[in-house]
Amino acid sequence: MSTVGDCTASSECLAHNATEDFQLMSTRFSLGIDLGTTNSAIALTDLQTDQTEVLEVTQILGPNQIGEKPTLPSALYIPHRDEFPENSFPLPWESGVGDATITGHFAREHGVLIPDRLITSAKSWLSNPHIDPRHRSLPWRSDIQDEKLSPFECSRRYLAHLKNGFLYAGRVQGRNWDLSEAQIVLTVPASFDEVARSLTAEAAEAAGLGKVTLLEEPQAAFYAWIAQAGREWRSLVSPGDIILVCDVGGGTADFSLIAVTDNDGTLELERISVGEHILLGGDNMDLALAYTLQAKLEAEGRSIDSWQFLALVHAASKAKIALFDDDALTEAPIAVPSRGSSLFVGTVSTKLDRASLEEVVLGGFFAKTTISDLPQEARRVAADPVISKQLARFLARSRANVRANPSLATLVEGPSGKEFLMPTAVLFNGGVFKSAPVRKAGARAARFVEPRTGGSRAARD
Ligand SMILES: Nc1ncnc2c1ncn2[C@@H]1O[C@H](COP(=O)(O)OP(=O)(O)OP(=O)(O)O)[C@@H](O)[C@H]1O
Numbered sequence: 038m039s040t041v042g043d044c045t046a047s048s049e050c051l052a053h054n055a056t057e058d059f060q061l062m063s064t065r066f067s068l069g070i071d072l073g074t075t076n077s078a079i080a081l082t083d084l085q086t087d088q089t090e091v092l093e094v095t096q097i098l099g100p101n102q103i104g105e106k107p108t109l110p111s112a113l114y115i116p117h118r119d120e121f122p123e124n125s126f127p128l129p130w131e132s133g134v135g136d137a138t139i140t141g142h143f144a145r146e147h148g149v150l151i152p153d154r155l156i157t158s159a160k161s162w163l164s165n166p167h168i169d170p171r172h173r174s175l176p177w178r179s180d181i182q183d184e185k186l187s188p189f190e191c192s193r194r195y196l197a198h199l200k201n202g203f204l205y206a207g208r209v210q211g212r213n214w215d216l217s218e219a220q221i222v223l224t225v226p227a228s229f230d231e232v233a234r235s236l237t238a239e240a241a242e243a244a245g246l247g248k249v250t251l252l253e254e255p256q257a258a259f260y261a262w263i264a265q266a267g268r269e270w271r272s273l274v275s276p277g278d279i280i281l282v283c284d285v286g287g288g289t290a291d292f293s294l295i296a297v298t299d300n301d302g303t304l305e306l307e308r309i310s311v312g313e314h315i316l317l318g319g320d321n322m323d324l325a326l327a328y329t330l331q332a333k334l335e336a337e338g339r340s341i342d343s344w345q346f347l348a349l350v351h352a353a354s355k356a357k358i359a360l361f362d363d364d365a366l367t368e369a370p371i372a373v374p375s376r377g378s379s380l381f382v383g384t385v386s387t388k389l390d391r392a393s394l395e396e397v398v399l400g401g402f403f404a405k406t407t408i409s410d411l412p413q414e415a416r417r418v419a420a421d422p423v424i425s426k427q428l429a430r431f432l433a434r435s436r437a438n439v440r441a442n443p444s445l446a447t448l449v450e451g452p453s454g455k456e457f458l459m460p461t462a463v464l465f466n467g468g469v470f471k472s473a474p475v476r477k478a479g480a481r482a483a484r485f486v487e488p489r490t491g492g493s494r495a496a497r498d
């Protein structure tokens with residue numbers, strides 16, 4: 038099996054493919070929006086020039102400080118009314134006193150110090166069947182009352198920010214974009230159900246984006262890979278290939294299988310299987326790391342309260358990224374503030390070391406399992422966290438789906454008798470796969486080896 042590549046679900050490709058797939062007479066430009074659990078992005082294709090670019094997003098970087106970043110962190114901070122002087126966070130497109138909440142970079146950076154006023158992962162709550170997405174439930178587990186926001190409202194605010202930032206950037210450059218001339222494409226996990234899809238579309242409409250076209254994230258990732266590979270992509274795959282798109286972002290694990298077929302000498306791509314909705318991603322890794330760190334602190338006779346635990350989750354996330362981004366680091370510092378204390382007074386300090394990180398993320402979420410190790414339970418939320426097992430179930434179900442569908446069965450020859458569909462190539466997408474060791478573990482999970490003898494696990498790699 039080969040790795041065809043890895044890419045970040047590219048809003049650039051969304052915008053570009055929108056022009057190919059959905060071009061309308063009145064359409065002058067197209068916008069591609071990736072509304073992520075952790076990060077959101079926007080890209081523009083100007084149909085007059087056929088140029089596509091990922092747009093930097095103007096956002097608050099600090100009190101009275103705005104700037105541009107390539108993505109908008111999907112984070113909202115709700116300041117206490119006495120925390121900052123009035124109008125400390127003016128946005129250029131808001132006249133007078135703006136929204137009381139802060140969106141994006143500063144929200145996330147500052148919010149980790151006051152975690153009960155920080156909202157993250159609203160998208161996971163939007164698609165959680167156990168809560169009402171219009172109920173003001175966020176920040177989750179926070180004691181604040183009146184200022185809480187619903188997952189739907191958070192999504193609306195991120196989308197409104199992206200829209201306003203785009204229009205503002207245009208005005209700065211002397212372009213007054215008219216959204217009625219736009220085709221707008223918005224990504225959703227392939228596994229989002231109808232309710233989550235329509236809530237997302239409704240949030241976009243409420244944000245002033247009008248009617249949007251929804252595009253599934255693995256498909257967007259695949260378009261991104263094709264666009265990045267240019268004409269080369271046809272030489273990188275061949276008829277008979279089955280490509281697994283494995284997308285693990287902040288909140289979701291999305292699997293799709295795409296078959297490469299030959300139609301009179303022309304390569305064609307056909308999606309043959311989409312996974313179920315699995316709320317499993319980098320957020321779960323952060324939580325598991327936080328529990329590990331909490332246990333370490335307790336073993337040392339130190340304890341943290343529930344408020345500090347929220348901060349520990351965010352700190353664990355930062356440390357995880359720092360260690361995965363830099364092989365030379367053996368550990369990363371963790372500092373958890375105490376509620377109500379001035380900064381660094383009463384801060385609980387510890388470290389996340391590489392061995393613990395690898396044990397939790399690689400050994401836990403990407404554990405070496407066999408194709409017959411399936412997830413523990415079939416619940417939609419709080420899924421079995423072992424991604425390798427989720428993948429095994431997806432490949433087994435894909436085989437069953439293909440067998441039950443004669444037109445798909447003709448596309449996939451596959452090794453006969455196997456109870457799962459074996460991908461021949463894998464395309465990784467999502468922030469979790471930015472890390473090379475995680476990609477390696479993911480590739481291993483996608484090419485399972487059957488147990489050699491009953492019950493014992495095959496050694497691999
Ligand atoms: N270098 C890294 N190594 C491992 N994980 C990382 C790295 N960089 C970011 N992440 C994790 O990737 C996740 C964010 O990925 P991404 O931006 O693709 O998510 P998203 O698109 O917002 O989420 P989703 O697609 O689930 O809605 C976070 O959990 C983050 O901690």
Ligand SMILES: [Mg+2]
Nearest residue numbers: 046073286467
């Ligand atoms: Mg994503």
